[in-house]
Amino acid sequence: MSEAALAGVRIVLVEPAGALNVGAIARVMKNSGLKQLVLVDPQCDPLSPEAQQMAVHAVDILESAVQVATLPEALVDCTRAIATTARDRDIGITLEHPRDALPWLIEPQNTALIFGPEYRGLSNEELKYAQRFVRIPTSDRYPSLNLAAAVAICSYELFQCVVQPTLKETPDLDTASFDALEGYYQQLEQVLLEIGYLFPHTAASRMQKFRQIFNRAQLTTSEVGMLRGILSQIHWALQQKTEEER
Amino acid sequence: MSEAALAGVRIVLVEPAGALNVGAIARVMKNSGLKQLVLVDPQCDPLSPEAQQMAVHAVDILESAVQVATLPEALVDCTRAIATTARDRDIGITLEHPRDALPWLIEPQNTALIFGPEYRGLSNEELKYAQRFVRIPTSDRYPSLNLAAAVAICSYELFQCVVQPTLKETPDLDTASFDALEGYYQQLEQVLLEIGYLFPHTAASRMQKFRQIFNRAQLTTSEVGMLRGILSQIHWALQQKTEEER
Incomplete structure (x- = not known):
């Protein structure tokens, strides 16, 4: 499989509040071969100087980001969606490890990976639009990841799905006889x-x-x-x- | 294995320039059960308001961070060190996938994971202090990860080693310091x-x-x-x- 297999995956941020986060997310998306950023009712300007400063050479991702008013609009045409959550919910959903669930998004169709706002995460109402649910394992001492870190980890995992088997690069060593x-x-x-x-x-x-x-x-x-x-x-x-x- | 197995791993940042990055790194370290942050000749104030703002509930990691003048000082007492690099080097080293190399740091002894400065990465001179070398696979379209994103990904991989006990291999050698x-x-x-x-x-x-x-x-x-x-x-x-x- 190649990077092209990631073309159909959109990263959906619900009400992101931090321009620095949105910029950092654009960069890590481009680092991982992801192209489609969708912002649901953003609470910051994705083209602000802070966002562009963090995006560095990924300003093109910010410029082509799609802004919509509601989460259902962000998911139009999607066949599969995974929502991320930092917490256990008492609503009968199974939380999966990113490594187990994310490969399911690598598809020719349109798929989405959804992240909640920095200060509250996704609501139960918002979670219901996804078919599967991912929680990144973290320490009990401080389980809450920064939004950009969570996207970095999931983007990395998505990229590993298409570049595997692992790139172990051995330089062409002239091993002694x-x-x-x-x-x-x-x-x-x-x-x-x-x-x-x-x-x-x-x-x-x-x-x-x-x-x-x-x-x-x-x-x-x-x-x-x-x-x-x-x-x-x-x-x-x-x-x-x-x-x-x- | 438990989170306690990560207690001996120090994260070494060589000449970090961005206080926001250092703060974000403290947070993601605490998210991943890592405690020891060592800053080699930092070019920013790790207790500045920007750093503390990004660290949120991980200001304790910033407060207990050790500052040293040189990389060798950061590695005193370490038995194993892995350096991270974004580039191929023509110096005959093998670049490994984080998932392959990082479990090697999970040890009772002191070990280190070294990251270079934002604008240049580690020099060949600095790389020579490590025994193994990691490159996070990224897209050719934009291979350079933000420092905080690189630490987030490696910290996440380290944490997976202790929450998923399958990933570990380590002969009990009395490795030289x-x-x-x-x-x-x-x-x-x-x-x-x-x-x-x-x-x-x-x-x-x-x-x-x-x-x-x-x-x-x-x-x-x-x-x-x-x-x-x-x-x-x-x-x-x-x-x-x-x-x-x-």
Whole structure:
């Protein structure tokens, strides 16, 4: 799946009061490949300097944001809607983890993710327009997320649905071959004997520990070269001293 | 696992410039059960009205935030550090998904998650203090996340590690502390200069490569002891030869 699968998802903010929040939300939406912002009866100016300052390079999202008077208008043409809430409600709804519910919005049709006002969240009346309900898990010591943080987390989760399986980027490492490593371990053992760090009868068990360290590091060919360079230099420095003695 | 498992994780902000961001970060940390905020040379007042306004009920996090002058000071006593970056770097590091790397910070010991300044992110020099590197996947159309949004997402992921016990993996290794590693790197540099492998003007860039190797290996305290033993022995062997000369 690609980012294009997110084109049909609208982020609906009900009565947002903070221009800084709305601007920050535009930015995080663009960071996550989301494009449609719908503001229900906004209590701030989404094109104010504060909003634009927070949006930075996502002012286009603010400019194309749609303003409507009521939540039902924001949901016109939507086939699926998820509402977010910070609280348990005694109204018989199931609260789901964002990771479980949000993939359901990735669809060719129009879908919506609804966030309530900063100071009260969504009312029970407003919740009833959604089919599913998400609560972002938070600490009991301070469960209430800032609106922009809540949108950031949900946008991030939505984006993960389309970029997975995870982008683990391994740089194209030229991992050292088995023989290159063995050559290094043999030279290491020789030098450690030469400087008197190892003794012949304890060398094997000690070398085992060094092997573990360097095997864990998954050395590249050029790193093995550097490490061997150190060993050659130690040997050379000791020889120099011996020569000087003569 | 419970929220208490997060007590050892410190959030380190390098030169944060925006008081609103720092306040928002305090709030989202408390939302996610995180307590320790460390500010490296902050460029704003973390107790300014703007910061407090955004922190709301997390002003205690701002009040107990520790201010230090340099990143190494922020990492004292840490056994593990992850740095965040928005960009690919041509310095041979592997960028991981937050979900893959962050569980590694959930430990009884002290660990750190490092974020760079708003306008430039972490420098290559600053990155070298971390053992692992995280990039939050974002859209190519606008990859740069707001600092507070990045912390919100990572804090959320950390909290999911403790509320969803499935995500954890950690062998109980006696991982070397930040200071133990730094002591080793300093001794290594000295010995490499002494044997003529390093020259003062190239030492820094070469040492960077050795740091990468040993950071990747995630050394234990006793391994650092063994490696330092080798260095002491090289120094001793060279001194012996010098003595013999006389």
